[in-house]
Amino acid sequence: MNFNSEHFQNRPHSDEFDPFYSGYVAKVDGNQILGILESQISKIRISLSNLTEETAQEVHAPYRWTIKQVLGHLIDGEKVFGYRLHRFASGDQTVLSGFDQGPYVDQLDYQKPLVGDLLKELDFSRQSNLMFLKRLPPDYEMRTGIASGCQFSVRALAFILAGHVTHHFDIVQDRLAGSG
Numbered sequence: 001m002n003f004n005s006e007h008f009q010n011r012p013h014s015d016e017f018d019p020f021y022s023g024y025v026a027k028v029d030g031n032q033i034l035g036i037l038e039s040q041i042s043k044i045r046i047s048l049s050n051l052t053e054e055t056a057q058e059v060h061a062p063y064r065w066t067i068k069q070v071l072g073h074l075i076d077g078e079k080v081f082g083y084r085l086h087r088f089a090s091g092d093q094t095v096l097s098g099f100d101q102g103p104y105v106d107q108l109d110y111q112k113p114l115v116g117d118l119l120k121e122l123d124f125s126r127q128s129n130l131m132f133l134k135r136l137p138p139d140y141e142m143r144t145g146i147a148s149g150c151q152f153s154v155r156a157l158a159f160i161l162a163g164h165v166t167h168h169f170d171i172v173q174d175r176l177a178g179s180g
Contacts, residue, residue, distance in 0.1 A: 007138055008033045012159055018150035024163030025156065027170075033158045037130055040165055041123045047173065048115060056115045060175040065105060067175070070168055071118040072110030073101055077164050078125040085129060085157045088145035089136055098148035126161075133158060 011031055014022065028036060048056075048067075056067040065073065080099045087096065110118065133154075141155040152160075 007134070007136070008141055008155055008158060010155070012153055012156035016144070016151070016153035017156035017160065018148060018152070020148075021156070021160050021163070024167055025159045027163040027166040028159050033155075033162060034130065034133060036162050037126065037133070037158065040162060041119070041126050044165070044169055045119050045123070047169075048119065051115055051176070053115060055176075057111055060178065063171070063175065066111065067172055068110045068113070068115065068118060069105050070172055071115070071122060072108060073105055074165055074168055075118065075122050075125055076101065076104040076108070078122060078129065078161065081157055081161050081164070082125065082129040082132070084145065084147050084152065085154055085161075086132060088143050088152065088157070089132075089140050089154045091143065093145060096145065096147040129161065 009031055011028075012025060017025065030036065051067065056071075059066055077099075084096060087094065113121075136154070141158075142153055144151050144153050146152075
């Protein structure tokens, strides 16, 4: 899907998101966020192409999640942040609660699905968010809403989506490099 080149040409300012997410935004290289979002999941798929199901179910100290659980967390994050994007872009000013990742990973069994199926779900969630972002008029990127007690712009949430995946996937790559 082609997108209007006027979309999302600038990085979000620090007042467009909760300072907690500044590390995620900083992980995003460049300003072309839609292109980054578009290519990110396929890069993960390629990087994990030789990952065995056994390795994906191991916990690598000092971490407490398996790689499958990390993929599940990325799926959850994609859906939660995507929901926020949708709400805020639509002009819905209902204040949204925070996102406690623990119960999601603890209660949703990410060990049983195959890695390939988790990657498909992550890709489908990302594609849904991308299709939504690409059809928004350019000025919608600055629409805002409140989540976790802070104001977020749609633009900032797009960067947070990418930075969140980069953050966790950098850790996964380090774990795999350390496990031989």
